[in-house]
Amino acid sequence: MTRPDRLIAMANQIARFFDSQREGAAGAANHLTRYWDPAMRAEIIAWRRGGGDGLAPLAAQAVDTLIDAAP
């Protein structure tokens, strides 16, 4: 798939904020759930399933949380 650079950058920005929060990756995952359109989430999940190159560690954790929560 094409590398979703913009979504990766956005996810990393969100992760950077939650790096300093008590909620950590769970907070970032919650943010993605509450504010990202499902198609955007699907795209970042697909990228993560393919390795998630470019995602910061906490962003990758957050996307993993979305993957784990998926039905």
Place this chain on the structure above:
Amino acid sequence: MARVLEFDFGTPDVAGEPVTLTIDGAAVTVPAGTSILRAAAIAGITIPKLCATDSLEAFGSCRLCLVEIEGRAGTPASCTTPVAAAMVVRTGSDQLERLRRNVVDLYLSDHAAHDDHGECELHDLAATLGVSESRFAGGTTHAGLPCDESNPYFTFDPAKCIVCSRCVRACDEVQGTLALTVQGRGFASKIAASQDELFLSSECVSCGACVQACPTEALVEKTVLEVGAPERSEVTTCGYCGVGCTFKAELKGDDLVRMVPWKDGKANHGHACVKGRFAWGYATHRERVLEPMIRASIEDPWQTVSWDEAIAHAASEFARIEARYGAHSIGGITSSRCTNEETYLVQKMIRARFGVNNVDTCARVCHSPTGYGLKTTLGTSAGTQDFDSVEHCDVMVVIGANPTDGHPVFASRMKRRLRAGAKLIVIDPRRIDLVRTPHIEAAHHLSLRPGTNVAVLVAMAHTIVTEGLVNEPFVRERCDWDEFQAWAEFVGRPEHSPERSEAMTGVPAADLRAAARLYATGGAAAFYYGLGVTEHSQGSTAVMAIANLAMATGNYGRPGVGVNPLRGQNNVQGACDMGSFPHELTGYRHISDAGVRESFEAVWGAPLDPEPGLRIPNMLDAAVAGRFKALYVQGEDILQSDPNTRHVAAGLAAMECVVIHDLFLNETAAYGHVFLPGSTFLEKDGTFTNAERRIQRVRKVISPRNGYEDWQVTQLLSNALGYPMAYAHPSQIMDEIADLTPTFAGVSYDLLEREGSVQWPCNAAAPVGTPVMHMGQFVRGLGRFVVTEYVPTDEKVGPRYPLLLTTGRTLSQYNVGAQTRRTANVIWHEEDVLEIHPHDAEERGVQHGDWVTLASRAGATALRACLTDRVAPGVVYTTFHHPTTQANVVTTDYSDWATNCPEYKVTAVQVSPSNGPSEWQSRYEAMADRRRRVATRGPVA
């Protein structure tokens, strides 16, 4: 309705213990400190006056309001004489009559004869006192002196002027510009602007307060001279900035003669600015589009069609796209310039008809971080105070806002309070006017490096925490103590000290510490902030950092304090309240909340998607990726206002149906397939909600020239799309909003008629609204401190782009300028210019007025340079009012981490000499002209 004439009590209202006196035999009880003139007016007794008016402090110069007081000698002026208990006053006698006739006779002797447009109080007094001819006629007069016609909106005729000083005092007391003075002495005294200059070239900001104050038509609107005296009026709300001034629109027949700020307007108290008072001519501008148009391709000329054809075409295209690409390929954008009812209908249509939440609003690109930041920390997405609160403020912190340009009427209130002794801290890269203006000087101007707001705010917090300035009782009672402790530990770390931050922020540590101490200990302290806070990659973080500081110092829940976002457009607050964001329904309730969703589904009769939809930048990204195909844009010009113009253009060009609903063929319309003519704020009923959460009526002053109010157009489109709407009046839409929104539960047009306006929350607990929020407790319960770590933006300066560009607005223009560029306001801002420090200019061989190329990683444009030390070395600044400049060609895709609000305020750029407009600008202008072509009526392929 008939013309609304406001009663003038002569001197301002005052607060005080009740005092009873006798005036002309009648007992009158008024607050101590009230003038006799006002007390008499309250009792229904009119005392003649000329220099007195209740918007200005008493002056006592005209000697007409003389009275006799038992036990006192002489005939004192009633405007400057306060009441006293048991005082006995007589307002009429032979002696008083004779004195007043003499004064009027003298005034008339040097007052040029003129057509009376009903505004000349001197003529009225002469008639009342029976002075028909002056005994002093034939002497030397000021007749023949040239009129000052330089201002596009008003004229000054010194031959009609009686030098009563009302204009001078209005400029001083109401506007706070102090541009006018009485020059000379005795007979030679005259009103002068600045150093005896023309009004246009003086410091005058054309607010019109002097015109409104003038009692003799020496200063009068040119429209009054051209059209004639108004015959009727309607009270309505201004369509410009988020202050939300109330105006009387005064008409003669169907011609709007003038807009006069209404004394009872609770946001503006009778004041206005050059935009609201004067810049309404765009409503009848020749470029206004009044007939619908369609075209098959954006390369085709527009074809004028009937409303039925246009609506049917838009509906069939949306249906076709839905069938081919799915409903998620469709979305809408609501406008902060439209009414609450109109924005509500757009989001309702998108959500209910298409079952998607792809609806967003232009607040995305301005105050969406305010929504996120204040909801997270305090529990709701709104400013905490009313504007009147500023009267109780001891320390103002103005950060990332330029009120004298962006919110001029509120800025006048701020200036008045500052002149009365309140202290000012300005945190801004530029030396905005408030930093140093007549009788005002900021205690501290923290001229920070663009993009370092969070670092500065955290360093302020560090100072407050480590120096023991926290209001611990407030924090323990009102906030989550555990969260506070975590925050205090964070900000207290040595790396967050002002000394350690100085290298990043450019703010001297001693200044920052002093400012923090003043904020924490100076009394009632309030933050006032604007887009210089929100339009950053850390916009939401900065809002939370501000909320933290106010909690730590106990600055909530009473007058004079709080966190006050200054909203850019007239209905930013309302558009956000009305569920315009893709993740929220009205009243900021998340779309995933099943209970909330069900309440809407029951009323709307349609299932709703529980997932958030696309934001504006996400829509454009999806369009470029081929997944988003149709857009309904009401009252916005995203091509000019949104960042990275090339990307916006690519997104729009990738769509198959873009429906533009606007007054003009704006820049976005170059990519439109359907054009639905919009109506101005003068032509519709509805409500706007201003920056202080004040819901105010917009009343139809004239019939919509395009045939429909905007809510009616959306309703037509919705009906054609198969989702029926049958509102007969916007009041019914508001009733539905109130029914579905707890914070609006008590709002109705009947209530607004009774109260004039109300501030939400307005419900059973607060039946006439809530001026100050978070009294007693925060909306979320305990206030939440959030750790706000400074994260530098990814937009870095370097050898190729060594300067930082920050953008903003100017007093005379509004947003993309679509309205104000089509008025005489262009005289003050004919083009966007680039402010650059003389040092940076010299390094580049640039002189004042030279054309320069402004280039970033996103693009380049060319504009003229303005050399000024308002900006620091290393920083350049421009506005985005003119499409020929397209400042947003230069701005980037970087955005706030939480909300995608663009980072307009930080762009790494280079500036270099240029010969004129760039090739891109020339190509763009040719493209825009080509795509504005309108063909004769005919079928569309």
